[in-house]
Amino acid sequence: MRKASILAIVVIGIFMLCGCGSVKDQPIKNIKIGISVYDQYDTFVSQMMSAFNAYAMQKQENTGITINVEIYNASGSQSTQNEQVESMIKEGCNVVCVNLVDRTDPTAVIDAAEKNNVPVIFFNRELVEEDLRRWNNLYYVGAEAFESGIMEGELAAEAFHEQEELDKNQDGIFQYVVLEGEVGHQDAIVRTEYSVNTIIQKGVSVEKLGYAIANWNRAQAQTKMNQMLEEYGGQIELVLANNDDMALGAIDALKAQNIPQSEWPAVVGIDGTDVGLEAVRNGEMIGTVYNDKEGQAAAMLELAYTLSTDGAVSSVDKLTGNTIRLPYIKVSAKEAGSFTPPGADGY
Ligand code: GAL
Secondary structure (H helix, E strand, C coil): CHHHHHHHHHHHHHHHHHHHHHHHHCCCCEEEEEEEECCCCCHHHHHHHHHHHHHHHHHHHHHCCEEEEEEEECCCCHHHHHHHHHHHHHCCCCEEEECCCCCCCCHHHHHHHHHHCCCEEEECCCCCHHHHCCCCCEEEEECCHHHHHHHHHHHHHHHHHHCHHHCCCCCCEEEEEEEECCCCCHHHHHHHHHHHHHHHHCCCEEEEEEEEECCCCHHHHHHHHHHHHHHHHHHCCEEEECCHHHHHHHHHHHHHCCCCHHHCCEEECCECCHHHHHHHHCCCCCEEEECCHHHHHHHHHHHHHHHHCCCCHHHCCCCECCEEECCCEEEEHHHHCCCCCCHHHHC
16 A cells, blocks of 8 residues: 555656656647737727737748637726736736726736736837836837827828819818827827828818817717717818727718718728728728738737747847837728728738
8 A cells, every 4th residue: 555655656757757847848839828908999090900810820831839819808997907807817827918997097007017027019019118128028019109290291292282172162161070099008199299280281271170089980980070070061171080990980970960971071091991991992081091900910929929839029120129010001091992001911
Protein backbone atom coordinates (compact mmCIF):
# COMPACT_ATOMS: atom_id res chain seq x y z
CA MET A 1 0.00 0.00 0.00
CA ARG A 2 2.72 2.37 1.14
CA LYS A 3 4.95 1.32 -1.76
CA ALA A 4 2.13 1.91 -4.20
CA SER A 5 1.58 5.47 -3.06
CA ILE A 6 5.33 6.26 -3.13
CA LEU A 7 5.42 4.90 -6.66
CA ALA A 8 2.45 7.00 -7.59
CA ILE A 9 4.13 10.14 -6.26
CA VAL A 10 7.33 9.36 -8.15
CA VAL A 11 5.41 8.73 -11.35
CA ILE A 12 3.51 11.99 -10.97
CA GLY A 13 6.79 13.75 -10.23
CA ILE A 14 8.33 12.40 -13.41
CA PHE A 15 5.26 13.46 -15.38
CA MET A 16 5.46 16.93 -13.91
CA LEU A 17 9.15 17.20 -14.76
CA CYS A 18 8.54 16.03 -18.31
CA GLY A 19 5.49 18.30 -18.53
CA CYS A 20 7.46 21.38 -17.48
CA GLY A 21 10.27 20.63 -19.87
CA SER A 22 8.06 19.97 -22.82
CA VAL A 23 5.71 22.94 -22.18
CA LYS A 24 8.69 25.24 -22.17
CA ASP A 25 10.05 23.94 -25.45
CA GLN A 26 6.69 23.44 -27.08
CA PRO A 27 5.52 26.03 -29.55
CA ILE A 28 2.37 27.97 -28.57
CA LYS A 29 -0.74 26.16 -29.81
CA ASN A 30 -3.41 28.67 -28.97
CA ILE A 31 -3.91 32.25 -27.92
CA LYS A 32 -6.85 34.18 -26.53
CA ILE A 33 -7.70 37.76 -27.47
CA GLY A 34 -10.36 39.59 -25.47
CA ILE A 35 -12.10 42.66 -26.90
CA SER A 36 -14.51 45.13 -25.31
CA VAL A 37 -16.34 47.56 -27.61
CA TYR A 38 -18.08 50.72 -26.39
CA ASP A 39 -21.29 49.89 -28.29
CA GLN A 40 -21.80 46.87 -30.51
CA TYR A 41 -24.49 48.69 -32.50
CA ASP A 42 -22.07 51.36 -33.76
CA THR A 43 -21.86 50.69 -37.50
CA PHE A 44 -18.16 51.45 -38.00
CA VAL A 45 -17.01 49.57 -34.89
CA SER A 46 -19.13 46.52 -35.66
CA GLN A 47 -17.82 46.39 -39.25
CA MET A 48 -14.28 46.69 -37.91
CA MET A 49 -14.97 43.73 -35.58
CA SER A 50 -16.19 41.59 -38.50
CA ALA A 51 -12.97 42.40 -40.33
CA PHE A 52 -10.96 41.53 -37.19
CA ASN A 53 -12.65 38.12 -36.91
CA ALA A 54 -11.98 37.44 -40.59
CA TYR A 55 -8.28 38.30 -40.23
CA ALA A 56 -8.03 36.19 -37.07
CA MET A 57 -9.38 33.17 -38.98
CA GLN A 58 -6.98 33.84 -41.82
CA LYS A 59 -4.05 34.11 -39.39
CA GLN A 60 -5.13 30.89 -37.69
CA GLU A 61 -5.08 29.07 -41.02
CA ASN A 62 -1.70 30.51 -41.95
CA THR A 63 0.02 29.81 -38.63
CA GLY A 64 -1.75 26.72 -37.31
CA ILE A 65 -2.16 28.51 -33.96
CA THR A 66 -5.72 28.54 -32.65
CA ILE A 67 -6.86 32.11 -32.11
CA ASN A 68 -9.79 32.52 -29.75
CA VAL A 69 -11.45 35.90 -30.03
CA GLU A 70 -14.03 36.98 -27.46
CA ILE A 71 -15.91 40.21 -28.04
CA TYR A 72 -17.84 41.92 -25.22
CA ASN A 73 -20.26 44.83 -25.53
CA ALA A 74 -19.78 47.51 -22.86
CA SER A 75 -23.11 49.10 -23.89
CA GLY A 76 -21.92 52.61 -23.18
CA SER A 77 -20.90 51.97 -19.56
CA GLN A 78 -17.29 52.46 -18.46
CA SER A 79 -17.83 50.49 -15.25
CA THR A 80 -19.24 47.55 -17.25
CA GLN A 81 -16.17 47.76 -19.48
CA ASN A 82 -13.84 47.77 -16.46
CA GLU A 83 -15.52 44.59 -15.19
CA GLN A 84 -15.23 43.00 -18.63
CA VAL A 85 -11.51 43.72 -18.70
CA GLU A 86 -11.11 42.15 -15.23
CA SER A 87 -12.90 39.00 -16.34
CA MET A 88 -11.03 38.78 -19.66
CA ILE A 89 -7.80 38.87 -17.67
CA LYS A 90 -9.09 36.22 -15.24
CA GLU A 91 -10.11 34.01 -18.16
CA GLY A 92 -6.50 34.05 -19.32
CA CYS A 93 -6.60 36.39 -22.31
CA ASN A 94 -3.07 36.98 -23.59
CA VAL A 95 -3.98 40.48 -24.63
CA VAL A 96 -7.03 42.72 -24.27
CA CYS A 97 -8.24 45.19 -26.90
CA VAL A 98 -10.28 48.07 -25.53
CA ASN A 99 -12.55 50.48 -27.40
CA LEU A 100 -12.89 52.80 -24.41
CA VAL A 101 -16.36 54.02 -23.49
CA ASP A 102 -14.90 57.11 -21.84
CA ARG A 103 -11.61 57.97 -23.49
CA THR A 104 -10.66 60.17 -20.52
CA ASP A 105 -11.09 57.37 -17.99
CA PRO A 106 -8.78 54.44 -18.78
CA THR A 107 -7.34 54.17 -15.24
CA ALA A 108 -9.15 51.01 -14.09
CA VAL A 109 -8.30 49.22 -17.36
CA ILE A 110 -4.62 50.19 -17.19
CA ASP A 111 -4.28 49.31 -13.49
CA ALA A 112 -5.86 45.86 -13.89
CA ALA A 113 -3.73 45.10 -16.95
CA GLU A 114 -0.49 46.24 -15.38
CA LYS A 115 -1.16 44.31 -12.16
CA ASN A 116 -1.58 41.11 -14.19
CA ASN A 117 0.99 41.93 -16.86
CA VAL A 118 -1.49 41.68 -19.73
CA PRO A 119 -0.85 44.08 -22.64
CA VAL A 120 -3.65 46.39 -23.74
CA ILE A 121 -4.39 47.63 -27.26
CA PHE A 122 -6.75 50.59 -27.17
CA PHE A 123 -8.46 51.30 -30.46
CA ASN A 124 -10.69 53.82 -32.26
CA ARG A 125 -11.39 55.95 -29.18
CA GLU A 126 -8.13 57.64 -28.43
CA LEU A 127 -6.93 58.15 -24.90
CA VAL A 128 -4.71 61.10 -24.07
CA GLU A 129 -1.00 60.58 -24.65
CA GLU A 130 -0.13 60.84 -20.97
CA ASP A 131 -2.36 57.85 -20.22
CA LEU A 132 -0.89 55.86 -23.08
CA ARG A 133 2.55 56.38 -21.55
CA ARG A 134 1.55 55.10 -18.11
CA TRP A 135 2.86 51.61 -18.75
CA ASN A 136 5.10 50.22 -21.47
CA ASN A 137 2.61 47.56 -22.56
CA LEU A 138 -0.09 49.93 -23.79
CA TYR A 139 -0.79 50.52 -27.49
CA TYR A 140 -3.21 52.47 -29.65
CA VAL A 141 -4.57 51.58 -33.10
CA GLY A 142 -6.62 54.15 -35.01
CA ALA A 143 -6.34 57.01 -37.45
CA GLU A 144 -5.39 60.68 -37.46
CA ALA A 145 -8.68 62.55 -36.91
CA PHE A 146 -7.56 65.82 -38.53
CA GLU A 147 -6.81 64.05 -41.82
CA SER A 148 -10.45 63.03 -42.21
CA GLY A 149 -11.60 66.57 -41.45
CA ILE A 150 -9.32 67.99 -44.13
CA MET A 151 -10.55 65.48 -46.72
CA GLU A 152 -14.20 66.12 -45.86
CA GLY A 153 -13.61 69.85 -46.24
CA GLU A 154 -11.92 69.28 -49.61
CA LEU A 155 -14.90 67.24 -50.84
CA ALA A 156 -17.31 70.00 -49.84
CA ALA A 157 -15.21 72.78 -51.38
CA GLU A 158 -14.71 70.86 -54.65
CA ALA A 159 -18.46 70.25 -54.92
CA PHE A 160 -19.22 73.93 -54.28
CA HIS A 161 -16.75 75.01 -56.99
CA GLU A 162 -18.00 72.44 -59.49
CA GLN A 163 -21.78 72.47 -58.96
CA GLU A 164 -23.25 75.92 -59.17
CA GLU A 165 -26.68 74.72 -58.13
CA LEU A 166 -25.40 73.90 -54.64
CA ASP A 167 -25.33 77.62 -53.91
CA LYS A 168 -29.11 77.71 -53.80
CA ASN A 169 -29.49 81.44 -53.11
CA GLN A 170 -26.52 82.30 -55.35
CA ASP A 171 -24.91 84.50 -52.68
CA GLY A 172 -21.49 82.90 -53.12
CA ILE A 173 -21.56 81.59 -49.55
CA PHE A 174 -21.94 77.94 -48.49
CA GLN A 175 -24.59 77.93 -45.74
CA TYR A 176 -24.02 74.81 -43.63
CA VAL A 177 -25.11 72.80 -40.64
CA VAL A 178 -23.02 70.26 -38.73
CA LEU A 179 -24.07 66.89 -37.35
CA GLU A 180 -21.60 66.06 -34.63
CA GLY A 181 -20.54 62.80 -32.97
CA GLU A 182 -20.24 62.38 -29.21
CA VAL A 183 -19.19 65.30 -27.09
CA GLY A 184 -15.52 64.94 -26.17
CA HIS A 185 -14.70 62.30 -28.84
CA GLN A 186 -11.48 63.15 -30.71
CA ASP A 187 -13.12 62.42 -34.06
CA ALA A 188 -16.01 64.81 -33.42
CA ILE A 189 -14.08 67.84 -32.19
CA VAL A 190 -11.24 67.57 -34.68
CA ARG A 191 -13.23 66.60 -37.77
CA THR A 192 -15.59 69.56 -37.44
CA GLU A 193 -12.79 72.06 -36.92
CA TYR A 194 -10.62 70.83 -39.79
CA SER A 195 -13.40 70.37 -42.30
CA VAL A 196 -14.72 73.90 -41.88
CA ASN A 197 -11.21 75.41 -41.93
CA THR A 198 -10.35 73.47 -45.07
CA ILE A 199 -13.45 74.69 -46.94
CA ILE A 200 -12.42 78.25 -46.13
CA GLN A 201 -8.79 77.61 -47.14
CA LYS A 202 -10.04 76.30 -50.47
CA GLY A 203 -11.53 79.70 -51.16
CA VAL A 204 -15.16 79.09 -50.21
CA SER A 205 -16.94 81.50 -47.88
CA VAL A 206 -19.09 79.75 -45.33
CA GLU A 207 -21.87 80.58 -42.95
CA LYS A 208 -22.79 78.30 -40.08
CA LEU A 209 -26.54 78.07 -39.62
CA GLY A 210 -26.56 75.54 -36.82
CA TYR A 211 -25.27 72.29 -35.40
CA ALA A 212 -26.60 69.33 -33.50
CA ILE A 213 -25.07 66.44 -31.59
CA ALA A 214 -26.27 63.06 -32.82
CA ASN A 215 -23.71 60.70 -31.23
CA TRP A 216 -22.72 58.93 -34.49
CA ASN A 217 -26.26 57.63 -34.68
CA ARG A 218 -28.51 57.56 -37.74
CA ALA A 219 -31.87 57.80 -35.95
CA GLN A 220 -30.69 60.64 -33.71
CA ALA A 221 -29.36 62.46 -36.76
CA GLN A 222 -32.71 62.17 -38.52
CA THR A 223 -34.47 63.75 -35.52
CA LYS A 224 -31.90 66.54 -35.30
CA MET A 225 -32.03 67.17 -39.05
CA ASN A 226 -35.82 67.45 -38.87
CA GLN A 227 -35.43 70.16 -36.26
CA MET A 228 -32.84 72.00 -38.33
CA LEU A 229 -35.02 71.73 -41.45
CA GLU A 230 -37.87 73.30 -39.50
CA GLU A 231 -35.61 76.12 -38.41
CA TYR A 232 -33.59 76.80 -41.56
CA GLY A 233 -35.48 74.90 -44.28
CA GLY A 234 -34.19 75.56 -47.78
CA GLN A 235 -31.41 77.83 -46.51
CA ILE A 236 -29.27 74.76 -45.74
CA GLU A 237 -26.85 74.17 -48.62
CA LEU A 238 -24.45 71.76 -46.94
CA VAL A 239 -24.68 69.11 -44.24
CA LEU A 240 -21.27 68.33 -42.76
CA ALA A 241 -21.63 65.10 -40.85
CA ASN A 242 -18.88 63.71 -38.60
CA ASN A 243 -19.71 60.22 -39.92
CA ASP A 244 -21.73 58.42 -42.60
CA ASP A 245 -24.47 57.16 -40.31
CA MET A 246 -25.36 60.72 -39.35
CA ALA A 247 -25.15 61.83 -43.00
CA LEU A 248 -27.61 59.05 -43.82
CA GLY A 249 -29.85 60.16 -40.95
CA ALA A 250 -29.96 63.62 -42.55
CA ILE A 251 -30.94 62.02 -45.86
CA ASP A 252 -33.65 60.00 -44.10
CA ALA A 253 -35.09 63.32 -42.85
CA LEU A 254 -34.98 64.88 -46.33
CA LYS A 255 -36.74 61.85 -47.78
CA ALA A 256 -39.32 61.67 -44.99
CA GLN A 257 -40.22 65.32 -45.66
CA ASN A 258 -40.65 64.52 -49.36
CA ILE A 259 -38.13 67.14 -50.41
CA PRO A 260 -37.18 66.47 -54.06
CA GLN A 261 -33.56 65.38 -54.41
CA SER A 262 -32.81 68.33 -56.71
CA GLU A 263 -33.45 70.62 -53.71
CA TRP A 264 -31.37 68.70 -51.20
CA PRO A 265 -28.32 70.28 -49.65
CA ALA A 266 -24.98 68.63 -50.36
CA VAL A 267 -24.44 65.89 -47.76
CA VAL A 268 -20.95 64.67 -46.89
CA GLY A 269 -19.81 62.06 -44.36
CA ILE A 270 -16.86 60.07 -43.07
CA ASP A 271 -16.23 56.29 -42.69
CA GLY A 272 -17.11 54.80 -46.05
CA THR A 273 -19.31 52.19 -44.43
CA ASP A 274 -21.08 49.89 -46.88
CA VAL A 275 -24.26 51.99 -46.71
CA GLY A 276 -22.28 55.24 -46.85
CA LEU A 277 -20.42 54.21 -50.01
CA GLU A 278 -23.69 53.09 -51.57
CA ALA A 279 -25.20 56.53 -50.90
CA VAL A 280 -22.22 58.19 -52.61
CA ARG A 281 -22.54 55.85 -55.58
CA ASN A 282 -26.24 56.57 -56.00
CA GLY A 283 -25.71 60.32 -55.77
CA GLU A 284 -27.37 60.93 -52.39
CA MET A 285 -24.10 61.99 -50.77
CA ILE A 286 -21.45 64.10 -52.50
CA GLY A 287 -18.66 62.05 -50.95
CA THR A 288 -17.24 60.29 -47.94
CA VAL A 289 -13.84 59.72 -46.35
CA TYR A 290 -12.82 56.11 -46.01
CA ASN A 291 -11.92 55.18 -42.44
CA ASP A 292 -9.82 52.09 -43.06
CA LYS A 293 -11.55 49.56 -40.84
CA GLU A 294 -9.81 46.64 -42.56
CA GLY A 295 -6.38 48.20 -42.14
CA GLN A 296 -7.06 49.01 -38.50
CA ALA A 297 -8.44 45.52 -37.84
CA ALA A 298 -5.48 43.85 -39.56
CA ALA A 299 -3.00 46.02 -37.66
CA MET A 300 -4.69 45.28 -34.35
CA LEU A 301 -4.71 41.56 -35.08
CA GLU A 302 -1.03 41.58 -36.04
CA LEU A 303 -0.10 43.46 -32.88
CA ALA A 304 -2.30 41.28 -30.65
CA TYR A 305 -0.88 38.13 -32.23
CA THR A 306 2.71 39.30 -31.80
CA LEU A 307 2.15 40.32 -28.18
CA SER A 308 0.55 36.93 -27.48
CA THR A 309 3.30 34.88 -29.10
CA ASP A 310 6.92 36.02 -29.32
CA GLY A 311 6.24 39.56 -28.13
CA ALA A 312 8.76 41.16 -30.52
CA VAL A 313 6.60 44.14 -31.43
CA SER A 314 9.43 45.91 -33.24
CA SER A 315 8.62 43.64 -36.20
CA VAL A 316 5.02 44.86 -36.38
CA ASP A 317 4.49 46.94 -39.51
CA LYS A 318 3.48 50.61 -39.12
CA LEU A 319 4.06 50.66 -35.36
CA THR A 320 5.56 54.01 -34.39
CA GLY A 321 6.38 54.10 -30.71
CA ASN A 322 3.30 52.43 -29.29
CA THR A 323 0.83 53.65 -31.91
CA ILE A 324 -0.43 52.47 -35.29
CA ARG A 325 -2.41 54.91 -37.44
CA LEU A 326 -3.91 54.04 -40.79
CA PRO A 327 -4.46 56.77 -43.38
CA TYR A 328 -7.91 57.92 -44.48
CA ILE A 329 -8.92 57.92 -48.17
CA LYS A 330 -11.02 60.58 -49.85
CA VAL A 331 -13.90 59.16 -51.92
CA SER A 332 -15.71 61.66 -54.13
CA ALA A 333 -18.86 60.89 -56.11
CA LYS A 334 -16.67 60.47 -59.21
CA GLU A 335 -14.37 57.96 -57.49
CA ALA A 336 -17.02 55.98 -55.60
CA GLY A 337 -17.93 53.69 -58.50
CA SER A 338 -14.42 52.34 -58.87
CA PHE A 339 -13.41 52.56 -55.21
CA THR A 340 -12.42 49.34 -53.54
CA PRO A 341 -11.41 49.34 -49.87
CA PRO A 342 -7.68 48.62 -49.49
CA GLY A 343 -8.28 45.57 -47.26
CA ALA A 344 -5.47 43.79 -45.54
CA ASP A 345 -3.20 44.20 -48.55
CA GLY A 346 -2.99 47.88 -47.76
CA TYR A 347 -1.66 47.00 -44.34
C1 GAL B 1 -15.27 57.06 -35.40
C2 GAL B 1 -16.22 56.68 -36.53
C3 GAL B 1 -17.64 56.81 -36.04
C4 GAL B 1 -17.84 56.02 -34.78
C5 GAL B 1 -16.82 56.39 -33.74
C6 GAL B 1 -16.95 55.53 -32.51
O1 GAL B 1 -13.94 56.88 -35.82
O2 GAL B 1 -15.99 57.53 -37.61
O3 GAL B 1 -18.53 56.38 -37.03
O4 GAL B 1 -17.73 54.68 -35.10
O5 GAL B 1 -15.50 56.27 -34.27
O6 GAL B 1 -15.94 55.73 -31.61
